[in-house]
Amino acid sequence: MPDYPALPCYPCPHGSACCAYGVTLSEGEAAALGERYGREKIYRTRWGEWRTRILAGRCAFLVANACTIHADPDFPGVCRGF
Numbered sequence: 001m002p003d004y005p006a007l008p009c010y011p012c013p014h015g016s017a018c019c020a021y022g023v024t025l026s027e028g029e030a031a032a033l034g035e036r037y038g039r040e041k042i043y044r045t046r047w048g049e050w051r052t053r054i055l056a057g058r059c060a061f062l063v064a065n066a067c068t069i070h071a072d073p074d075f076p077g078v079c080r081g082f
Helices: 027-037
Strands: 042-044 050-052
Touching: 027 042, 027 050
Parallel strands: none
Antiparallel strands: 042 050
């Protein structure tokens, strides 16, 4: 993983509360992340929206309060906003 500058939000002082709901993915993000990390970590809602799956109350890509796909080129656009 690249060496990121120190951020006031890492480690997250809020227990990764933003990651409790999962995020909406574009078609491209869903295809790429599903291919690389497993389709079980994403799903399509009944309205046709792609989202990250929630496991144990947090995004499936969150492990030990850290995002495991932060450096991925297809890191979700929604997550980039935080």
